[in-house]
Amino acid sequence: QTVVTQEPSLTVSPGGTVTLTCASSTGAVTRGYNANWFQQKPGQAPRSLIYNTNNKHSWTPAQFSGSLLGGKAALTLSGVQPEDEAEYYCLLYCDGAWVFGGGTKLTVL
């Protein structure tokens, strides 16, 4: 069973830039892993932000972007705002199954 790993926590200052990553235990993440990224705030359902590595939904704020970086999927937040404080999850498609990362708790401080 593939294990997907994210940073457990990150802290960023308001207005700053932060990159969250998503690694697969099977090797380098490529576009074929179809990475999706989600934001979840306490007590709420997850909200989809990015699909297929770097594609945004119509509702995805402009400061969010997805990419591949050093063999991992990555989510970059630019010009971070206090309301971006949340848990972020990546999701990879691995050998016919979807696997979530453990999540990154992003603190804006």
Add this chain to the structure above:
Amino acid sequence: QVQLVQSGTEVKKPGASVKISCKASGYTFTSYHIHWVRQAPGQGLEWMGIINPGSGVTNYAQKFQGRVTMTRDTSASTVYMDLSSLTSEDTAVYYCARELNIEWTYWGQGTLVTVSS
């Protein structure tokens, strides 16, 4: 607008089964896959499986094989997730989510299932 509306909170005893519904509206029901994802208290998201509402074809995560059944009622635009042999470790919020061509989009509001004797 697209909505996925799930059934309400459930409390079950160990060994019982639970059936949760996810009613879709605002789009062509049979054109999009529905996934089920759960989240135990204070924990991360866990993928359980997928159903194609058009064909009824399912694919379950290995962990839940033999214990989960996903079905659909096209006349009611509703997908169901049945989980059997419940234990306390199945206590979680269960979500349905829509996907097509690897693009995950809308999520249901979640259904809390508590398993307790």
